[in-house]
Amino acid sequence: MSSHHLDARGQKCPLPVIALARLAADLPAGSRIEVLADDPAARADIPAWCRLKGHTVSQTDVGEHTAYLVVVGQAPRKSTGGA
Amino acid sequence: MAAVADPDFQRAVLDAAPGPMHPAARETFLAALDAGWADPRRLHSEGRRAAALLDTARSVLAAGLDARPDEVTLHPTGSHALLAGLRGIRQARRRVGATIVTTAVDQALVLREPDVDAVGVDSEGRLDLVALRERLAAPHVALCVLAAANQEIGTRQPIADALAASAAAGVPLLVDLAASWGRSPLPPRPDAYAADASSVGGPPLGVLAVRPGTRVKRQPVSTPERGLEPAPPFVPLALAAAEAWRQQEADREVEDRATSALIDRIRAAAAALPDVQVVGSATDRLPHVATFSVLYVDGETLVHELDRRGFAVASGSACTADTLEPSHVLAAIGAVTHGNVRITLPTSAVAPHRAQDVDRFCTVLPDAVSTVRAQLGTDRL
Structure with missing residues (x-):
């Protein structure tokens, strides 16, 4: 499956999530995206967004930033509310 | 914005934490500025009158926490009351x-x-009750502190079960009533309650009620508020708080049903929008609190857009609170923290147009959200 990179270091929330959503929108299920972000809010936000959209995510702290590995899921991308 | 030019336009305060004062509490406060301004420790007539008024206020506030007046101390805010109880115990x-x-x-x-x-x-x-029981059984536990309901997302905690667990472990339980006092029935009485009169449309005033037999480290007897505060409260604030409590208690059941229905409407209006996450329990919650997160917008821009359209709302997103970090509550439940909007409805006495305000909010919300998304270029995500 295809592999993609997104360097969102220096960007404040919600910009990393917006960039990730743009990238993931056109990718088939199973695609892998490596995201780098250093905004503290992204630590909660990227995993929360992935859960909501049915993507899987794992994260590793790398010095000043965090590396996220997102695997695009099969679930419908459009959500209409509900926790 | 057309609404701003409308002569009938009025601000809708959907952030009552704290909110404007109950009109009766305001009247009481103004009258008390004349009658109860003195330091209640003074021996002159004015001081003795202030002391008598403070006793009255304390009795009313104590009854509101199922406590006796001598079990209750007053503090500048609910946060002060909570910390005084926590540190004292x-x-x-x-x-x-x-x-x-x-x-x-x-x-x-x-x-x-x-x-x-x-x-x-x-x-x-x-909360996870199994984990709570385990942690309470560990050695070196001084006390357990639990909010009866979360002030950001409204979800209630199983306080009766937590009280049984802490009693079984021999650990005192301090229950934080910050958002729930007067808005939700009192949970069974724990070792201590901490409350704030601003939750009932009073001025900020902390109330701590400690059950007899619960040990609290206090300063020497001459220190005000049973050794827990460096100074007594300003008596007019205590009287206004007591009046707000009395008013809210009389209205509580009607208020509970009315606010709960309005919150259901706000939750439904938010959930109907694309890419909006409604947060917290839909049913076991405070009647007057709603929170949702709008994906792909920042909380600050959304709060400003709603403000421009006449609505005062709070947010748990980063850059909207006192820190650059998002709400630890949203993070802890795994919710999206950006684009967050938090509604805390005022009482109907404070906001007589509350139902219309909520109607207007539900009508305006879709357009406010698409306006902000269009500005940020995230409307087609």
Whole structure:
């Protein structure tokens, strides 16, 4: 499956999530995206967004930033509310 | 914005934490500025009158917490009352240990204390009872501190079960009523309650009620508020708080049903929008609190857009609070933290147009959200 990179270091929330959503929108299920972000809010936000959209995510702290590995899921991308 | 030019336009305060004062409490406050301005410790007539008024206020506030007047101390705010109780009980139990067991969604001021053991919560913010029982059984636990309901997302905690668990472990339980006092039935009486009169449309005033037999480290007897505060409260604030409580208690059941229905409408209006996450329990919650996160917008821009359209709302997103970090509550339940909007409805006495305000809010929300998304270029995501 295809592999993609997104360097969102220096960007404040919600910009990393917006960039990730743009990238993931056109990718088939199973695609892998490596995201780098250093905004503290992204630590909660990227995993929360992935859960909501049915993507899987794992994260590793790398010095000043965090590396996220997102695997695009099969679930419908459009959500209409509900926790 | 057309609404701003409308002569009938009025601001809708959907952030009552704290909100405007109840009109009766305001009247009481103004009258008390003349009658009760003196230091209640003074021996002259004015001082004795202030002391008598303070006794009256204390009796009313104590009854509101199922307590006797001599079990109740008054503090500048609910946060002060909570910390006074937490630190007083912890110090009295220092031979046992210093650990405070709480949850990951309790107030930041609790989580910032040293030696905190925070139990996890589920996606609605409800604490894990099994984990709580385990943590309470650990050695060196000084006390357990739990909010009866979360002030950001509204979810209630199983306080009766937590009280049984803490009693079984021999650990005192301090229940934080910050958002719930007067808005929700009192949970069974724990070792201590901390409350704030601003939750009932009063001025900010902290109330701590400690059950007889619960040990609290206090300063020498001459120190005000039973050794827990450096000064007595300003008596007019205490009287206004007591009046607000009395008014709210008389209206509570009607208010509970009315606010709960309005919150259901706000939750439904938010959930109907694309890419909006409604947060917290839909049913086991405070009647007057709603929170949702709008994906792909920042909380600050959304709060400003709603403000421009006449609505005062709060937000748990980063850059909208007192820190650059997003709400620890949203993070702990795994919710999206950006684009967050938090509604705390005022009482109907404070906001007589509350139902119309909520109607207008639900009508305006879709357009406010698409306006902000269009500005940020995220409307087609």
